[in-house]
Amino acid sequence: MNVNFYDFSKERNSTRVPSGTFTQKACTLKEDTSVHDPVILVAGTPNTSYNYAEITDFGRYYFVEDYVSVSNGLTEYHLTEDPLGSHKAEIGNTIARVAFAADSYDVNIPDIRMAVKATKTFHGEGVQDFLDATGCYVITIFNNDTDGAAGMSSTYVMDHATLIKLKKWMTDTAWVDLGTYFNGHALESIFSCIWVPFPYDNSSGIFASCTKIHIGNRSTAGLPDPITLSCYQCVDYAVTQNSAQLTIPWQYSDFRNMNPYTTGTIYLPGVGNVELNMSDWVGSTKINVTATMEYITGNLTYILYHDNGAYIQTITCNVAAQCPLGQTTVNTSGVVSSIKTAVAGAVGIAAGVMTGGTAIAVAGAGALLAGATEAALAANQHASSIAGSVGGRSAGIFRDILLTLYVVDTEDITAANYIAFNGRPLAQSVMLSTLGGYIQCDNAHCSIAGSDQEREEIDNFLNTGFFYE
8 A cells, every 4th residue: 555755844733735846655554453553564764754644545644653673674563543534524524603703703702711800900980070160059948929939949049249238138126026027036037058069150040030039028129228139040940961972991802891801980079989881882982971950959960871872870869059148948968769780691601601601611721711711801890989979069079070091901812813723702603614723613523424422523623722733
């Protein structure tokens, strides 16, 4: 029988076979030799350039394992089968679920083999002066005014100068008998006086201009020495809106934009730091913020929504600062309702993928790297704000919206060499011949016309990673 010898370099986990010239030699099989691991006798001294062989009578390719000179002019060549090269056609016709591939992949599937560092970078965006530092005063009074009264009371919005005028009027010594003027104590007619960090203007048209204030059955315009005031009266439940957009400083273009690889917090005036699930924001270039301001109560409601219009989170707080009236007042500051996430979707990668929540086994060095990755991702968490609300005058000081992304540093899985030798996640069932380069299957089985030993070796290569070339 004849054997074709090649000077050919290849990886053991590759289907590549030689297409160049070869040297054909007549050979005989050593007695009791194996087809899978034959030992052949060839006349001549050992030729170490013969490192790959084909025995056409067997229809198989072989690696040359060793050269043994048995006598002067006779050499034993110890061969072992290359099952991937011998059965390349059958492998190519196999349909299997491909876990990783270099030729085709989905960048949004987490790659658990990727090494993650304990270091991370910070990226921020901000919108300044979302609230108003000067703010305004809101006084709710029981009176007999029917002009624009809401419910059983009337509410007036004024600046600090007007508030001083009102106070001076109410404490003027010319008032001989407060009981006569107000049919009781004047302060008992004032339900509340709060300061809110909201703009003192009527650009939204929610107020009506007024020059007098009614307290009880008296008004500033009804006294012997009338005071002309410049303020607004709430003709309805005074609500206005403000909006902002923060560009998300994405650092990746794949699954690493999601938790826990990229995490985020947003500082909202009056609330404090709020954790974001960045997985909810994938596909959006901005975090869009709308805030509803209620002047009468000081309630501030934030809505955070996606570029596609989906409401992601709603946050409600109260930013009113109580102004002492010399009597018992109701404290309305503090969080009105808890933070609610409208769109769930926290991806439990650290708890799921990294603890074996996948059919793809990680062993040996890969298991050690996976453990290091899990530790690094567990560190990418944030402390919660101790106080759930930054209300009162502080809301007017810290009035900027600030977005911060915490991005862990990782191995560069977009590098050409990483992809070429490791592939990236695909998770699809395909015919293997439609792919090229590195492939790793998930529980693949190849149907071949061969021995069970060959079948087992091929299945092992397919499921641990090979190169289809």
